[in-house]
Amino acid sequence: MVYAQVSDFRHAALFYDSDDGYVNGLVPFIREGLEAGDPVLVMVPGAKVDLLRHGLGGDAGEVHFADMEEVGANPARIIPAWSDFVAERWEPGKRLRGIGEPIWAERSPAELVECQRHETLLNVAFADGAPMDLLCPYDERALDRAVVQEALCSHPVVVDHGHFKESSAYVGVEKAARPFRKPLSDPPASADRLAFDLSTLQALRMFVAMRAADAGMNPMATENLVLAVSELASNSIRHGGGSGVLRTWVEEDAVVAEVSDRGEIDAPLAGREPPCLGQVGGHGLWLVNQLCDLVQMRTFASGSVVRVHLHRD
Numbered sequence: 001m002v003y004a005q006v007s008d009f010r011h012a013a014l015f016y017d018s019d020d021g022y023v024n025g026l027v028p029f030i031r032e033g034l035e036a037g038d039p040v041l042v043m044v045p046g047a048k049v050d051l052l053r054h055g056l057g058g059d060a061g062e063v064h065f066a067d068m069e070e071v072g073a074n075p076a077r078i079i080p081a082w083s084d085f086v087a088e089r090w091e092p093g094k095r096l097r098g099i100g101e102p103i104w105a106e107r108s109p110a111e112l113v114e115c116q117r118h119e120t121l122l123n124v125a126f127a128d129g130a131p132m133d134l135l136c137p138y139d140e141r142a143l144d145r146a147v148v149q150e151a152l153c154s155h156p157v158v159v160d161h162g163h164f165k166e167s168s169a170y171v172g173v174e175k176a177a178r179p180f181r182k183p184l185s186d187p188p189a190s191a192d193r194l195a196f197d198l199s200t201l202q203a204l205r206m207f208v209a210m211r212a213a214d215a216g217m218n219p220m221a222t223e224n225l226v227l228a229v230s231e232l233a234s235n236s237i238r239h240g241g242g243s244g245v246l247r248t249w250v251e252e253d254a255v256v257a258e259v260s261d262r263g264e265i266d267a268p269l270a271g272r273e274p275p276c277l278g279q280v281g282g283h284g285l286w287l288v289n290q291l292c293d294l295v296q297m298r299t300f301a302s303g304s305v306v307r308v309h310l311h312r313d
Contacts, residue, residue: 009126010133012157012164015148017140022048023055025159026099029135033097034062039089043068043081044101044137052099072102075114076289079125079272086130096132103151105142110309111294112147113182119154120176124268127173135159177268179299184307187247187258196233197243204246205230208257215250217312224291225310229257231284232306236261240304254293254309262303271295 016022026042030052033040042052043066053060064085072078082098090096102115119136126132138151152158152169154176192211196204208229212222229246236244240261247258271285285306289295294309 008131009123009129010157011122011126011155012133012135012159013151013155013167014135014137014159015140015151016137019051022137022139023051025162026052026135026137027055029133030056030063030097030099031059033095033133034059036095038095038097039085040064040097040099041066041082041085041089042099043071043078044099045069045104048101048137068101072115072118074289074292074294075102075111075118076272076295078102078118079121079269080274082122082132082134083125083273086126086132090130090132094131096130098132098134099137100134101137103136103138103143103147105139110185110296114294114296116147116150116154117180117182119151120171121268121272123154123156123173124177125272179264179266180268181298181300184258184296184298184305188249191247191249191258194246195243196236196246198237201230201233201237204233207246208248211248212255215255215312217255217310221255221310221312225255225257225308228288228291228308228310229259231288232257232259232308235284236263239263250312251309253313254311256307256309258305258307260303260305265297265299265304265306271297 014025016025030040030042041064046067046069049065049067056063071081078100085098086096102118103112107115122134136155138148140148152167153171155167156170157164158167194204194207205226208226209222212225217225233244233246236259240263244259244261249256271289274286275283288308292308293311296307298305
């Protein structure tokens with residue numbers, strides 16, 4: 001299998017329908033990188049790690065593996081993981097090679113949308129970065145056809161019967177960098193609502209803590225939720241017109257908090273790039289992604305919405 005060069009960052013989708021197809025599609029890609037002396041990082045769900053280790057045999061020890069179910073539990077943390085790989089392993093004259101599988105059938109609908117957004121933003125994050133080949137497997141046995149179609153839109157390259165070719169459905173970097181406007185589900189009618197401004201931040205923190213306690217959330221998760229909502233509310237006050245609205249509710253296994261305001265989130269990688277040393281501002285959304293199990297950010301004509309989910313346990 002030869003991966004024809006099309007740019008410094010080469011982002012491809014591989015579709016498979018069996019374990020053998022998975023191994024046969026990915027192992028040659030890994031071995032090509034090893035033979036070229038390129039660092040290789042594989043981030044796939046834990047059971048898939050075992051499949052690839054077995055397929056690689058003695059070569060598995062030369063590959064860096066990570067469990068995507070842990071790294072990418074919150075999909076917004078995956079780009080930072082790839083960025084760390086680039087920073088730690090790239091050397092002039094070398095290419096990097098990676099496999100990333102953030103999408104699997106057991107993902108919730110909300111997680112799935114954020115994973116798809118992640119796949120699109122990879123093209124923005126690494127458009128001008130170090131040379132890297134990144135291959136993303138999709139399980140056609142388990143995934144809805146619409147998910148496969150979306151992969152064709154988010155990947156410039158696809159694998160077709162062992163050959164790499166351009167995807168005619170790819171949307172391009174410019175469109176990927178636009179504000180994300182996919183609608184969120186409506187909050188339940190029973191959601192608690194609190195308007196806030198600078199003068200009521202302390203009351204907002206107490207409100208969140210009480211709602212978390214009522215939901216049976218453990219103390220550490222409660223502290224994380226209060227801090228995350230406080231950061232979002234502070235952003236609303238600084239950048240969203242000086243005020244905002246908080247809504248909270250409980251889902252089956254999580255407490256959900258949503259902050260809306262009149263501002264615009266116009267940086268496509270907001271919350272996915274760590275603040276630089278000494279940087280003033282820009283920490284809030286990054287911290288929220290570190291604290292929360294899922295973060296959904298949207299910008300509409302009326303303003304922006306950030307919805308966070310934290311498991312109760």
